[in-house]
Amino acid sequence: MVGFIKKDIAMMKSNWKIIGILMVVYTIMGLMGKMDISFILPFMCVMIMISTFSYDNYNNWDAYSIALPNGRKNSVKSKYITTMLMILMVSIITMILSLMISYINTKTLNYEQILVTMFGTLFGTLIVLSLMYPIIYKCGVEKARIVIFLLVFGIVIIGGFLIQYIDFTFITKSLTFLGNYIFPILMVIMIIMVWISYKISLNIFRKKEF
DSSP states (O other): OHHHHHHHHHHTHHHHHHHHHHHHHHHHHHHTTSOOGGGTHHHHHHHHHHHHHHHHHHTTHHHHHTTSTTHHHHHHHHHHHHHHHHHHHHHHHHHHHHHHHHHHHHSSOOHHHHHHHHHHHHHHHHHHHHHHHHHHHHHOHHHHHHHHHHHHHHHHHHHHHHTTTOOHHHHHHHHHHHGGGHHHHHHHHHHHHHHHHHHHHHHHHHHOOO
């Protein structure tokens, strides 16, 4: 499986320069107070990883990979592992840059706020990953983009309608009651969410014919 991971990293080689340039640009904008870099770079990791699916399809990689020992399983697992490693690495770098920007701009290090922001970004990024990968394995990259757009659009419309009837007082009281347990609970939710997504993707990929 290490070979699968190396393959994905090699395919993203040209994109590392883009990420590096964007880090510099967003850091400068953050220093100018025009942008919070916490939300952008981790999401970009998922978008860049999605491009590897297109490369795989163009080079008929999947047809080759399934001929290898545990090819189907390793192919899917490596996508998730590589994406998670990229997200983790970029999140750590982003957090360091956010702390630097915070200190330069305010002369203080607001650890708690930055940590909460990064955790929320990580949670949102993993939701995107968990939704998109099974759809990509089922429909392909191009169709998946359309499906995701319609899905997000539908969620926004339905959410905007339901928000009028949601009792936020109950939600606030629940979060207050959970208190210090909220982060461990969210961690467990993220692990379960990604694991379910991986299982669905693997099940879809195992049934595919090339």
